Amino acid sequence: MSAAVRPPGAADLRSEARGRPLADLALEFAWRQQRVSRAEIARALGLARSTVSDIVGTLLARGLLREGPEGPSRGGRRPVLLEFRDDAAAILGAELGASHVAVALTDLRGRVLAWRNRDHPVRTDPEGTVALMIELMDACRIEAGIGRGRLLGIGVAVPSPVNPSEPDRLPEVVLPAWRGHSGMERVRAHFDVPVLVDNDANLGAIAEQWWGAGRGVEDFTYIKVATGVGAGYVIRGEIYPGATSVAGEIGHLSMDPAGKPCVCGNRGCLATMIGTPALVEHAAELLPEYPTSVLAGGPISIGSLLDAALADDPLASAVVEEAATRLGVAVAGVINLMNPAAVIVG
The missing domain is CATH 1.10.10.10 (Winged helix-like DNA-binding domain superfamily/Winged helix DNA-binding domain)
Structure with a gap:
């Protein structure tokens, strides 16, 4: 992009x-x-x-x-x-998370006309992911009464770096099951419109720049925390991709060289400490120390963990506070290196 x-x-x-x-x-x-x-x-x-x-x-x-x-x-x-004319055409957008596919259809003003979200093992099932994405896109289009001829284009956010010269090849280090391919040629063939693919953190930064906390800010950093952790840098009003389009991969900053192995091949990366799977795993590890926690009654999910934290559960609060501290250390490094006017966490 x-x-x-x-x-x-x-x-x-x-x-x-x-x-x-x-x-x-x-x-x-x-x-x-x-x-x-x-x-x-x-x-x-x-x-x-x-x-x-x-x-x-x-x-x-x-x-x-x-x-x-x-x-x-x-x-x-x-x-x-x-x-x-906001209604002259429509745009489809999709987010491929590690374990979900989300699709939205908007008019040219960015107003959402239809929305779908479904859990799916994106990292391990590329064929099923692409099929589901097309299914959800068609469902949104039909719900809003938008014919294919009124589609202007499609944007897809992926949880990995994207080389602009080869946007259909996703890195095997992050998504090994995809074998370097994104399957976007199937999406293009189905809808016959341009399909733009970019890193989810970069697109999150652009969204903040147009509609969110980044409006009017020339230099800011957007940090996305989900299954992994990534950042999008806006410098002088434009996304900074880096020499090989991998700027912003702060989730792979090594915080502990002797820590847990990461999918990137290193150990102790930030993502292994504050990504959603890491938070759930850490809560399970600490559970024996908090036998009265509301999380002791069944399997722990990121949803139940966050609900418990909002209810001031001591175990959940300890997990979230530790993750926030680690994220704060990483953000402090970003501030010292990049000197942004603002840091936005999403």
Whole structure:
């Protein structure tokens, strides 16, 4: 996925015009303003009105813009305002976790039209994962009444680094059962739209940048804690992928060289200490020390562990506090190395 994903203002759009299609810039400006005149587009992008007229004609013909009411006059004829059509198309997004598949269908404003989530052994069942992803995508599309012809594209978040030159090859070190392939060619063939694949932490950072706590922040770090631990770095408004697109793999920082083995081949990685499987395992190890814990009544899951922690159960609280301390140590290292303006944990 392109690193140039920052949500720009008008000045940013003008500075970024070189190398980007003018129609894309005009459409992005209209998306951000929601209702805009041709003259405002011309001023924002520094374009001649005749050029803007041609661009707008194309976008109107494609159904991405529509003419709305007249705007206020500045001394001449009242301008006809252009409205961005949020419902002109739809976008599918999928998150492949280690043990679940989540799918959402949104309009062009990012509003969720349909949603599905199902547990699945993603790490060990690539064929079943891809089939389930397609099934859930079709279910969302049908629920929202969206035909395939209205799909603009698909984005897929995966729990591993992604090489932008080979986005369909996932690293075997992290996902050995996938043998270096993501199966996205099946998704492309089924829906016949572009499919973009990127690391889940990077996409989480982009989401925070557009809609969350990262709005208006030029430099921040987003940390995703789930089965594993990853980070997305936003530097000067853009995702920083690193030389080989593996920046942000803080889950594989070795916190204890003599610790438990990790899937990456090292020992004592942060993910082996604070990932969700590690928390459940640690709670089970400590259970004999807390015989009155509410967790003593049956098998421990991450859900029951977090519920117990929210209820101030001593065992659950001890596990979460220890994990938070370890995460804090790692975050302190990130702050010292990267000097972000903000750290967002999700």
